[in-house]
Amino acid sequence: MKQLVVVGNGMTGVACVEQVLKHAPRFEITIFGDETHVNYNRILLSSVLAGEKAADEITLSPLEWYQRNDIRLRLGVRIVDVDADLKTVRGDDGSVTSYDTLLLATGSSPFMPRIEGLDRENVFAFRTLDDTRKLLQRAGPGVKAVVIGGGLLGLEAARGLQVQGCNVTVVHLMPTLMERQLDPNAGNYLAGKMEDLGIRVLLGRTTTAVVGNGHAEGVALEDGTIVEADLVVVAAGIRPNVELAYKAGLNVNRGIVVNDHMETSDPDIFAVGECVEHRGVCYGLVAPLLEQGKVLAATITANKGPVYTGTIQAAKLKIMGVDVFSAGDWSEQNAEPVCYEDRALGVYKKLTVRDGKLAGVILVGDTSDSHRYMDWLRAQTDLSGQRRHLLFPPPGSDAGLDIAQMAESATICGCVGVTKGAIIHAIHQEGVNTLSQLKEATRASTGCGSCTALCQDILKAVAPEFEEETKRVICGCVPFSQDALREILRSQRLKSVQEVLEIYGNGQGCEVCKPALSYMLDMIWCGDHDEDRSARFINDRVHANIQKDGTFSVVPRIRGGVTTPDELRRIADVADKYHVPMVKITGSQRIDLLGIKKEDLPQVWADLGMPSGQAYTKGFRMVKTCVGTEFCRFGTQDSTAAGIELERRFEQLYTPHKVKMASVGCPRNCAEATVKDIGLVGQEGGWQVVVGGAAGKSVRKADLLITVETTDAALEAAELFFQYYREQANYLERTYDFVERFGIDKVRKETVYAPAPVKQGLLDRLRKSKTRARDAWHEGQAPVHPTQFIPIQAIEGVHA
Amino acid sequence: MSHEVRQKPDTAGRPRWIPVTACDNIPLREGRAARVGDREIAIFNFGDRFLAVDNRCPHKGGPLCDGIVAGDCVVCPLHAWKVSLETGAIERPATASACVRTYPTRVEAGVVLVELPADPKARSATDTTGGGRAA
Known part of the structure; x- marks a missing residue:
């Protein structure tokens, strides 16, 4: 052979x-x-x-x-x-x-341009898996990264590094980004979108050197500017x-x-x-x-015959929330441009038509029609009959219909070159029923993956026993993972639940996604979002815990479990006045008044004259304490004072799931701090801060986050973890699942051992949320809606 | 049956429209319980229309007015039974066969009206007289 x-x-x-x-x-x-x-x-x-x-x-x-x-x-x-x-x-x-x-x-x-100092340490290309691994090793929160080159690869590298926590600057030689694929207008939109993601973009700037002592410390530009950099990625093209x-x-x-x-x-x-x-x-x-x-x-293989005649070039930027697509020749020379632009939404579309056929296309902000345009480009479809519908197809066709109208020869996967006909063949001849089987059989959607939805649609329409593979989406209403959703809310600056549902979901939502989205919006915008009570569970509409008979339980805040005779008298008076059927000491050192009617809540709160204990919400609950050095002969730390202070710092804040804490004055652990979401365990000369403990449906001993000498340091460690959990955990994920999923090493690295700016960022966002948070029980006197607590009586009697 | 009803043969025993409350009293996409005669009715505001059902989940009597709206359903706050506000059918769990009573609604001059069904006792009286008219 x-x-x-x-x-x-x-x-x-x-x-x-x-x-x-x-x-x-x-x-x-x-x-x-x-x-x-x-x-x-x-x-x-x-x-x-x-x-x-x-x-x-x-x-x-x-x-x-x-x-x-x-x-x-x-x-x-x-x-x-x-x-x-x-x-x-x-x-x-x-x-x-x-x-x-x-x-x-x-x-x-x-391509390595003529830049001095490219041999310094921490200067990388971005071409291979090894390059990627090296970048991943060095990237991290607070690391300053400069990407030289604002093309497709440079921008994707910049985004990747930013997701890893780096502060990223892109330095680009040309006056607009991706100038080979985009016209200047589209390039400007793209630059705006990158800036919105938090990536700095410097345009029309020539890099002259990577400066630093052995390793990269900065990038020098022609105009004399030095951009600080711990990490430099060169993405200036390929040879x-x-x-x-x-x-x-x-x-x-x-x-x-x-x-x-x-x-x-x-x-x-x-x-x-x-x-x-x-x-x-x-x-x-x-x-x-x-x-x-x-x-x-x-x-x-001696089957010479087929010829290659060239390919229409198409490019798609793979950055979530930044939709950019370009194909063919979009220059306006000898062509008729057709444009659509909405600056507020950041949507820009441009087609060029030459001799009645599509010559090129640029899509920014909405690339949903890219397949249609690619078909027109490839098939050189005569468009003279549909000039008025180039940018807006006649409305009202469902997905199944779209697929039915698509020609058998239409290319579905542009990367691998799989047609609709080939997919249908695989379904009928090879019994393909799932996306993985389809990938295996045809390789469709194994390239850039942008045709995955289309492949799914075809499977759904054609395969007799189509099985949708369950991705871990929050629910069917908004079919995204929670990570993706947080990213979408941030990058698209969405502030209300309904907005998210309308743009990214089915417009309706349900009892699963609405509270989750409510939480994410509140967390991401530090309380500066459009609060929508219809998207909250009833407990968060009336700030009490609904009981099996539709009445509510009321738990006032008693910080650190330390109360006074006066408070106890008021609680007793309320219990008498409202004939409270049960008064109970809870497992969390609090007092629960059970069986209160919704309409009585505002007056009950007023009579108590105490803040909400938030025993009804996915939020910070309380800090259980032992008596510590105050009275206990074994106490080594003032655990009650620390517990009360913790409670002041966290009260009124929402969290992915409930957060219970405890503070104990010695390792005897009388308030069970090692089975709490966050625990402070006093010892001679300092504190251990432990996280991710549980003693409920699951039992888990908390992991040690850090050992510190002062109470202030212990409180700060608790704050860092608390905010980190708020930002990174999925809604309804308790700390014990979260810590297991992330691993305590990663948690430590990104909280207590993180670079100072990262820690400061966490603390700043926590403080900002705290500044906006209010005691929910104030709504008793200032309801958000006239009938928030009051039942409605029909205007007209039935027998009138 | 009250004396008064008998005096009004036009309405006696027929479905009646009852003005309940100003539309503004029910926030968008939320429900409120309204006392209408001896009934407690949960009324939901969908922006372009209002939907009304008995305010008791057939499962364990949970207050449906306090549920989260999902499409044209409400999810009971106690055990997440999902009730269609259009038909009163239980959408979840699939095995449940119970049904919630629905009430037609309309809006007039910024007020939500709910149509109460014919009083069963009154209806029998009306049927008798109605039969008389037909004869």
Whole structure:
């Protein structure tokens, strides 16, 4: 059998080999890869950086695939020379391998512009999984990162780093972002959206040097400005890897020159992917590369016939909340531009029409129609009959209908090149019922993933036994994970539950998502949101706990469990006056008045003259204390004072689930601090702060967060964890689940051991929320609605 | 049956529209309990219309007026039974066969009116007279 040697184990090389394998077996195949990983999805590296995917989740071809197909895989070996006469390649390990057919799939390398100091430590490219891992190791809260280059990759890197907690600045040479894919207007929208995410964008600025003593400390710009940086990422474009082609004596321009059959100037050497130049164009996006691979596979397996004629370039930015899409030629030269713009919403759409056909498209802020435009581009559809509907299709078609109207030949997955017909074939012939099966069978949606929803729709419409795979969404009304929702609320500046439901959900909501969204909005905007009581559970509408008979229980705040005879007398008087059926001491050192009618709540609160104990809400509840040094002969710390102070700092705040605390004056732990959400355990000379404990439905001993010397430090540690939990936990996730999910190491690293600015950020947001919070029982005297507590009597008697 | 009803043959025993309260007294997407004669009715404000049902969940008698609205359903605050405010049917749990009584509503001059069904005793009286008219 003939020897096929493939140089390059990336997406294109392997995809081409997959195609070669589909033809009759005629090769023994060897693949060399200079990276040490099996073939992975390079497009998703930005998702790995953003923490959306784990490194092993982006593997495309596992080791078994190579074994199953009898492919010799040599990883970590770089081919350094080709001898086209002897037909051998030489690796940097000294090995020499003969070939009958050589396939160069060497891809491209990051372009390193002429900038001084790029050799300093903590300067990285963003091209490989290893680059990504290194970035992840160094990125973190408070780290200052500069990304040089405001193209697709640079922006995705910037966002990823920011998600990891970095303060990110993008420095871009050109006056607008992504100028190769976007016109200046679209570029400006994009810059605004990036700034809204909190990423600083410097435009029209030339970087001259990375400065610093051994490692990067800053980036110097031409105008003399120094931008501070602990971490520098260079994303200034890519260059085809053509050195081997030179050595083999091939015809090389910018890339390795290939014809429509993907042949080079040497009959035994072929090239595919980012390293080639076809009809004067070098491609850097995955879809064209896979098309090339198909043609090439036919050529080298003696099935020469299919030709590659070029691909319409399309690009989509993969940043949640920043929708940007561009395809084709959107220059206005000899073309008729058709534009739509809504500055307030940040939506900009531009089509260019040439000779009655779509030439190019730019979409910012709403990319939902990108598939339609790509179909028009690919098919060169005559649009003269629908000029009035280019930007707004006739309304009122349901998803099923849309799919029915789509041609069999319409491309669904642009990355891998899967048509609607191919998907339907897989469903009928291979029994595909789920998205994973579809991925396995057709590879559809394994590229950038933007066609996932469309694939789902087709499955839903066509597959007889379609099974929706459950992603961990909050509920069907707003089908997003809570992480994604928090991100959406922040980046889109949404402030009311109804708004979120209307834009991202079914417009209605339910008892699951409404309280969750209410919580998120209150937390994210530190109380400066549009409070909507209809989205709150009844307990949070009337600030009391509903009981089985529809009456309510009232628990006044008794900070640290320390009360006075006067308070006790008032409580007793209220119990008498309202004939309270049960007065009970709770497990949390509080007093519960049970069986109060809704309409009596305001007067009960007024008579008590005490603040709300918030025993009814997903929020901070109370701090249970022991008597500490005040009276106890074993006490080492003043646990009651600390408990009362904790209670003052946290009361009135909402949390993902209830938060119960305790403060004890010695390790005897009489108030059970080690099974509380947050516990302060006094010891000789200081405090232990413990978190994530539970003694309810679950029992869990709390983890040690930190040991500190002073009460102030203990209170601050508690505050850091409290706010961190508020910001990071899912709604209805107790601290004990949250701490287990995150791991106490991560929690420590991002709270008590976080850099000073990160800690300050947590404390600032906590204080801001606290400033806006009010004692809910004030609504007894100043109700938010006239009938908040009062039942309605019909105006007219029934028997009148 | 009261003496008064017998004196009004036009309305006696027929469904009656009762003005209940100003629309503003029921906040958008919330419910309120209203005492209408000897009934307690939960009335919900959907912006463009009001929906009314008996204010007792068929499960354990929970106050439906205090529930969260989900589409055209309300979710009982006690055990999350989901009740259709359009039909009165129990949407969750699926096994429940009970039903909540619904009441037609309309708005007139900023006031919500609820239609009470015919008094069963009054209806029998009306049916008799009605039968008489037909004969």
